[in-house]
Amino acid sequence: MLAPNPAFAASPAPVAPGGRADRAAADAARNAHAIALLAAARRADPAGRRRLHQRVVVEYLDLAHSIARRYRVRQQDAADLRQVACIGLAKAVERFDSDLGDDLVSFAVPTIAGEIKQYLRDTSWFVRPPRRLQELAIEVPAVREVLEHELGRAPRVAELAEVLHRPLALVAEAVQCHSARQAISLHTPIPGGSDDLTLADSLPYRESEYARTDLALTLERATRTLTSEERRIVRLRFEEQLTQSEIALECGVSQMQVSRLLASILQRLRAALNTDVARA
Incomplete structure (x- = not known):
């Protein structure tokens, strides 16, 4: 970003206190002064042109900062947007041609805004x-x-x-x-x-289909050690979510027998699964 330099600072146009008419007069005086500096820049050597351009940029930093504030979304964006706006202002000053228009602000505003929009579009998402x-x-x-x-x-x-x-x-x-x-x-x-x-x-934790398939195959191998009646009890308990009492009625045995059968079944399944994991 171009920082103000007292050596290059142009004498600011006097701003008279008052209403809109006074502000318009001050803006017109500042614009006329900037146009005169840019006209002199066209006749100067490269070093002199650069110094005169910088004087104009310094005079219009408030314009660049004002436009940057419009596009700020987060406080932490402020410094970056001001810098981008100043780059847009510098480009506008370099490109301005008084033969095509006599209002620097009208030319600079869309140039600065365009620079900010491009920056936000390309870097901030x-x-x-x-x-x-x-x-x-x-x-x-x-x-x-x-x-x-x-x-x-x-x-x-x-x-x-x-x-x-x-x-x-x-x-x-x-x-x-x-x-x-x-x-x-x-x-x-x-x-x-x-x-x-x-x-x-x-x-939420979502198990991958691969993991689910691998687990299903592992369980299927483990349940091969069970009898058909034991597999039925496992299905009623863990797939259909029946209680031990309901399983007992379904199978025609006591609830105590179902409890003992489940304990035995689970112990054997754990042993089979542990063996499977050890082999893997």
Whole structure:
């Protein structure tokens, strides 16, 4: 970023206190001074041209910072956006041709905004949505800021869509896209939970199909050691979730016998599974 240098600083145009007319006069004086400096730059040698361009950039740093604030989403973006805006301002000053227009601000604003939009589009997305949503999501903060000043409250999505001249559903999707610009660590503590409980602990565990298939085959080999009646008891208990009393009625035996049979079956299955794991 180009830092202000007292040696290059142009004498600022006097800003008279007052209303809109005074501000307009001050802006016109500053613009005329910048145009004169740029005209002199065209006649200067490369070193002199660079110094004169820098003087103009220093005078309009407030413009660059103002545009950067419109596109800021997070506080930590502020310094980067200011730097990108200053780069856009420097490019605008270098490219400005007074033969094609006499208002530097009108030329610089879209150049600075375009530089910021390109930066945000290319570098600030952790998850990239479609390009049209990226571009629309970048426009939303600036429009929201203007509407907040006009309405005295946060604008509704429908009001944003009206100003942006875009479909309501598309603007709503663009607003939601802002969550894709930043990632949250899985080690972040869960709000309201204990300090050692993180977002990772709240994610559901999904066993892969490969792991499920491998487990099913291992169990199938282990159950080959059981009789048909024992396999029936295992199915009733662990697949159909019957209680021991219900299994006893189903098989025509006592609940105590079912309990002993299950204990024996499980002991043999554990031994068979342990043997299978040892072989693997």
